[in-house]
Amino acid sequence: xxxxxxxxxxxxxxxxxxxxxxxxxxxxxxxxxxxxxxxxxxxxxxxxxxxxxxxxxxxxxxxxxxxxxxxxxxxxxxxxxxxxxxxxxxxxxxxxxxxxxxxxxxxxxxxxxxxxxxxxxxxxxxxxxxxxxxxxxxxxxxxxxxxxxxxxxxxxxxxxxxxxxxxxxxxxxxxxxxxxxxxxxxxxxxxxxxxxxxxxxxxxxxxxxxxxxxxxxxxxxxxxxxxxxxxxxxxxxxxxxxxxxxxxxxxxxxxxxxxxxxxxxxxxxxxxxxxxxxxxxxxxxxxxxxxxxxxxxxxxxxxxxxxxxxxxxxxxxxxxxxxxxxxxxxxxxxxxxxxxxxxxxxxxxxxxxxxxxxxxxxxxxxxxxxxxxxxxxxxxxxxxxxxxxxxxxxxxxxxxxxxxxxxxxxxxxxxxxxxxxxxxxxxxxxxxxxxxxxxxxxxxxxxxxxxxxxxxxxxxxxxxxxxxxxxxxxxxxxxxxxxxxxxxxxxxxxxxxxxxxxxx
Numbered sequence: 001x002x003x004x005x006x007x008x009x010x011x012x013x014x015x016x017x018x019x020x021x022x023x024x025x026x027x028x029x030x031x032x033x034x035x036x037x038x039x040x041x042x043x044x045x046x047x048x049x050x051x052x053x054x055x056x057x058x059x060x061x062x063x064x065x066x067x068x069x070x071x072x073x074x075x076x077x078x079x080x081x082x083x084x085x086x087x088x089x090x091x092x093x094x095x096x097x098x099x100x101x102x103x104x105x106x107x108x109x110x111x112x113x114x115x116x117x118x119x120x121x122x123x124x125x126x127x128x129x130x131x132x133x134x135x136x137x138x139x140x141x142x143x144x145x146x147x148x149x150x151x152x153x154x155x156x157x158x159x160x161x162x163x164x165x166x167x168x169x170x171x172x173x174x175x176x177x178x179x180x181x182x183x184x185x186x187x188x189x190x191x192x193x194x195x196x197x198x199x200x201x202x203x204x205x206x207x208x209x210x211x212x213x214x215x216x217x218x219x220x221x222x223x224x225x226x227x228x229x230x231x232x233x234x235x236x237x238x239x240x241x242x243x244x245x246x247x248x249x250x251x252x253x254x255x256x257x258x259x260x261x262x263x264x265x266x267x268x269x270x271x272x273x274x275x276x277x278x279x280x281x282x283x284x285x286x287x288x289x290x291x292x293x294x295x296x297x298x299x300x301x302x303x304x305x306x307x308x309x310x311x312x313x314x315x316x317x318x319x320x321x322x323x324x325x326x327x328x329x330x331x332x333x334x335x336x337x338x339x340x341x342x343x344x345x346x347x348x349x350x351x352x353x354x355x356x357x358x359x360x361x362x363x364x365x366x367x368x369x370x371x372x373x374x375x376x377x378x379x380x381x382x383x384x385x386x387x388x389x390x391x392x393x394x395x396x397x398x399x400x401x402x403x404x405x406x407x408x409x410x411x412x413x414x415x416x417x418x419x420x421x422x423x424x425x426x427x428x429x430x431x432x433x434x435x436x437x438x439x440x441x442x443x444x445x446x447x448x449x450x451x452x453x454x455x456x457x458x459x460x461x462x463x464x465x466x467x468x469x470x471x472x473x474x475x476x477x478x479x480x481x482x483x484x485x486x487x488x489x490x491x492x493x494x495x496x497x498x499x500x501x502x503x504x
Contacts, residue, residue, distance in 0.1 A: 001131050002038045004061035005029055006052060006080060008073035009044040012387045015449045016442050017356070018179040019045050023187045023234060024097070025067045026166035028123040033167055035128040044076075046173040052080060056087040063092040063131055067123075068100035071363065071384040074107060075465045081114040092116050092134040096123045098206055101155075101483050102364035104146045106468040113148075120144045121155025121206075121483050124164055157210070157484050161192050162218035174228070178438035179262050180287065180327075181427045182230035190219050190248060194236040196266070199304045200293075200331065202365030203236045205481040213244050220251030223259070233263040238288075239280075242273040249279050262287040267315030268307050274318055281322050290315060292328045295347055303331065316353060327354035332404060334360060334374075334393040341403040348411045355411050357404065358386040362470070367481065369470055378459060379466035388455060397459070401452035412446045 007022040014020075022043055029039045040059055042051050055061070064084045066077040077100075081093045093111075096119035100107055104118035116134070119126045121144040133139045139147050144155030168174070168186070175184045191214065193207035214222075223231065239245035261284050270277060270290070277285065292312045294300045300307060319326040330344060348355040361384055362372040374391040383390055393400040431439050479485070 001063055001135065002059060002061045003029075003032050003040075003131065004052075004055055004059060004064045005032075005039065005041045006064065006066045006077075007041075007043040007045060008066065008068070008070070008076045008080075009049075011070060011072055011385045012449060013358075013385065014045065016445050019177050019438065020179065020185075020232060020234075021168070021171060021174070021177045021187050022067060023166055023189060024069065024123065026168055026170070027164055028065070028067075028096070028127050029167040029170055030164035031124045032127050032131065034164055035131075037128075037131060039167065039170065041167070041170040043171060043173070046171075046176040053083070053087065056084060060088060061091060063094070063134055064088075065094050065096060065123075065127070068095050068097035068107075071099045071103070071467070072382050074100065074103075074110075074381045078107070078111050078114065078465060081111055085114050092131075094119060094130060094134075096120075096126065098202070099363070099365070101206065102202065103468060108146060108148055110465050116147065117142075118146045119155075120146060122157055124158055125156045155484055157207075158192075158212070161189065161212050161214050165222060168226070175436060176438065177228075178230075178436070178442075179232050180442075181431070181439045182232070182260055182262055182286070183431050183436045183439040184228050185230040185232050185262070186226045186228040187232045187234050188219070188223060188226065189234050190214050190238070191235045191240070191244070195240070196237070196306065197304060197367075198293075199302070199367040199371075200360065200362075202363055205365050205367075206483045208479070208482040208484040210484065211240065213241065216244070216247035216251045219248045220255055220257065223252060224255050224257050226259075228259075230260045230262070233261060235264065237269055238263040238265040239273050239276050240269055242276045245273070245276040246279065249276070249283055252283060257283075259284050261285045262289070264289040264291070266291065266307070267312045270315045270318055271311060274322070277318075277324070278322055281324055285324055287325050287327065288319060289327045289329070290319070293331045295330065295344070299331070299333075316351065320352070325354070327356060329356045329358055332357050332359045334389045334391050334400065336400075336403075337394050338399075338403055341407050345407050345410055348407070349414060357408055357411070359389055359404070361386050361388075361390055364467070364470075365481070365483075370481075372470070376467075376470070378463075379469070380459075380461070380463045381465055381467055382461070383458060384467065388458060398452065398456050401455045405450050405452045405455070408450055409446065412450075 005025050007025050029041050033039045066080055068077055077095060084091050084093055093115050094117040095115055100118055101120040104120055108115055108118055117139055126144045129142045130145060133142045139145050140150060140152055142152045145152040178185050193211040194203045195209055195211050197204050265288060267290055293303050293305055297309055316326055362368045376390055377392055378390050389400060428440055
């Protein structure tokens, strides 16, 4: 079958700071291609919408799948589906991905017949049986598939994340993926899932709080095959299991693989497993992202981070001693007043780390979606991008955005202003010499992307597609939130791993 896979366009945050290759979509493409299907991939982060129209004419796909890991892309995806149905009569249209898994039934109805199926859960296990069922007309038997007529069996999880390998060769503009100065930058996955249960996050609810590891040999072999010199390790929390991180490092050392790395982890994991991070620093680990989320105990308790402010600050000091540049995230609560923004600005200027701000957003799939008592002020999918306020703000909305952008701008000048550009001249020159302009463009685009007038105006746009209303749910049994249940062995529930026992 001829299959066209599409990743939607970039969100607001990605217009400046990063643009990551669609690793999940590449893995789905790999699974379909291994089964004998003809596959093409379009990433609208790096191509114009006209690219989809051209492929519909030139390739005449029999099926088109759109990846929806972000709620904000759902309206765009529905429009792509409708245009595909018009351009290629009889084409099979399906959606899949993290965010759409939690709102599948609503999106099917909103598609008004243009979307034939939504796949909940992991796409690698579903794509081949889905395409076979689309040909044979028996979608009700596909695990994770939902249609307007009903649901298939529960979604299935990969037994091993070693395969399928991502079909990276299908991406046309690999030089356009970057994260900060790591330009260009590929992505890789060592583990999948997260054993913690932060209230604002849906990673643990999607994977049923499971945690799977790639074999060190497969991880190192894939790393060696990546041609980019920079690699982002996309794990939700890197090196939870220190022996796993050590084993991958040993394989890379044996193969003499040298790259520059960026990863995400937790402060307590860094403090427990400092030796592993030190080893990776010697291998080329340059940046790490620490999701601090809050600078006080009250905020950390609110988000159920299960960590103290002292541990967060100790982790920052540990990263400094290792020579790793840390970036930290703080969640902006719409209840903040001007004084709270001032305190955060002072904190951000007092530490050497890069500080990012994201707006607290109750997402379907998160616990706060079901428990947040504040009513949504909008259900426009496009505003659920962690850069807009979707619940009432303590400040007037225009003042909230003014304070938010003012705070972001002050932090931006600290890290991406003229002084930083001069300090990064060697990096800029090296990137430009290789034809890489992503980092250079990032230094100067902030004011074009982030301004309070634009963010406020976004709320006034006509709304065609809306999120479903939150359904209050007693989350005493959090398994009600899961998309996947954990893999079983001999018919029994898998025993929690040490990190899971620690957080349950």
